[in-house]
Amino acid sequence: MRIIYVDNAATTQTSKKVIDGMLPYMYEQYGNPSSLHSVGQRAKEVLEEARAKVARCLNANPNEIYFTSGGSESDNQAILSAAEIGLKRGKKHIISTKVEHHAVLHTLNKLKKQGFDIQLLDVDKEGFVTPGQVKDAIRDDTCLVTIMYANNEIGTIMPIKEIGAVCREKGVTFHTDAVQAAGHLKIDVQDQNIDMLSLSAHKFHGPKGVGALYVKKGIFLSNLIEGGAQERNRRAGTENIPGIVGLSIALEDATEHLEENNHKMIILRDKLIEGLSQIEHSALNGPHTNRSANNVNFCFEGIEGESLLLLLDAKGICASSGSACTSGSLDPSHVLLAIGRSHEVAHGSLRLSLSESNTEEEIDYIIEQVEQVVCYLRRMSPVWKELLTGERQFML
Numbered sequence: 001m002r003i004i005y006v007d008n009a010a011t012t013q014t015s016k017k018v019i020d021g022m023l024p025y026m027y028e029q030y031g032n033p034s035s036l037h038s039v040g041q042r043a044k045e046v047l048e049e050a051r052a053k054v055a056r057c058l059n060a061n062p063n064e065i066y067f068t069s070g071g072s073e074s075d076n077q078a079i080l081s082a083a084e085i086g087l088k089r090g091k092k093h094i095i096s097t098k099v100e101h102h103a104v105l106h107t108l109n110k111l112k113k114q115g116f117d118i119q120l121l122d123v124d125k126e127g128f129v130t131p132g133q134v135k136d137a138i139r140d141d142t143c144l145v146t147i148m149y150a151n152n153e154i155g156t157i158m159p160i161k162e163i164g165a166v167c168r169e170k171g172v173t174f175h176t177d178a179v180q181a182a183g184h185l186k187i188d189v190q191d192q193n194i195d196m197l198s199l200s201a202h203k204f205h206g207p208k209g210v211g212a213l214y215v216k217k218g219i220f221l222s223n224l225i226e227g228g229a230q231e232r233n234r235r236a237g238t239e240n241i242p243g244i245v246g247l248s249i250a251l252e253d254a255t256e257h258l259e260e261n262n263h264k265m266i267i268l269r270d271k272l273i274e275g276l277s278q279i280e281h282s283a284l285n286g287p288h289t290n291r292s293a294n295n296v297n298f299c300f301e302g303i304e305g306e307s308l309l310l311l312l313d314a315k316g317i318c319a320s321s322g323s324a325c326t327s328g329s330l331d332p333s334h335v336l337l338a339i340g341r342s343h344e345v346a347h348g349s350l351r352l353s354l355s356e357s358n359t360e361e362e363i364d365y366i367i368e369q370v371e372q373v374v375c376y377l378r379r380m381s382p383v384w385k386e387l388l389t390g391e392r393q394f395m396l
Contacts, residue, residue: 086143
């Protein structure tokens with residue numbers, strides 16, 4: 001049975017170019033960059049070369065890049081650092097949105113228990129928050145605004161530059177979780193008024209377990225991990241040189257081919273949206289425009305998303321119902337609830353996230369199989385029968 005992988009928002013296949021670039025630093029040049037001997041110092045040179053490469057992709061300075069274990073760690077360190085700075089200045093108000101990744105929301109909840117005032121902004125039916133909302137929410141005691149660049153579930157691309165401009169005008173630190181944006185959308189931290197930015201290599205064909213955090217010069221970064229003096233005393237632990245090299249290669253490659261990859265994926269994405277829209281009582285979640293090139297998210301009324309996923313998997317289609325981080329949860333997506341979907345409808349969601357390696361033939365097969373599986377599940381669904389008989393009202 002052929003496998004069609006359309007869960008790239010969860011993780012991507014590590015590219016051969018990345019693997020080939022990493023291998024020498026596992027077997028031949030395996031030194032610790034903190035060692036003073038020649039093997040260690042060569043590793044140090046490689047580390048700084050990778051840092052410079054990542055900085056170029058973001059239009060940052062190399063000394064503003066810190067390597068981490070991934071997006072979740074980067075989000076945590078950025079938010080907790082800004083909170084610590086705010087606490088010292090008597091500012092304990094933080095602004096975010098209701099559709100953030102749980103790496104952000106759970107960190108904010110932790111700070112709420114410590115006495116911080118956390119304000120989660122509403123989004124519209126397509127998942128957008130406006131710069132005006134942010135401006136209206138900023139107070140004298142606001143120490144941080146943290147808003148994701150592109151939503152991991154419904155693909156909404158936030159007006160990051162404009163939000164950053166509001167924060168810059170008000171003198172408030174602005175962090176963006178760019179885990180779904182890096183390697184897929186143009187990032188220019190200077191032009192977009194970004195103070196801190198999180199990214200993770202495995203979202204753009206790099207290895208798992210390595211990420212980066214951009215921190216604008218002048219912003220104090222507090223430690224999550226204590227120990228050695230690595231990463232300029234801000235992230236203890238021997239650097240993962242193979243992973244960091246892999247991240248830098250993957251980000252550079254994705255940045256160089258961003259336009260052509262997005263052009264291809266948009267054609268496939270729009271064809272998939274058009275095909276799935278033909279299924280009755282279905283709805284696209286998120287916007288038609290200002291949407292990630294690889295993201296398609298639908299709700300199908302009268303079915304459960306888990307059953308849909310399992311049956312599609314049996315047909316060789318690997319998809320998800322939302323964030324991979326919460327796939328074991330029985331609760332409906334907080335993102336879908338935030339854009340106004342009911343609990344019942346949100347349970348019947350399907351996220352298909354593409355890569356540039358997907359084909360039109362695969363898209364045709366996905367459309368055909370999703371339609372068949374949805375019809376099959378509806379025939380067995382007591383909820384669908386109640387909808388057809390009028391005992392319940394259709395919502396889609």
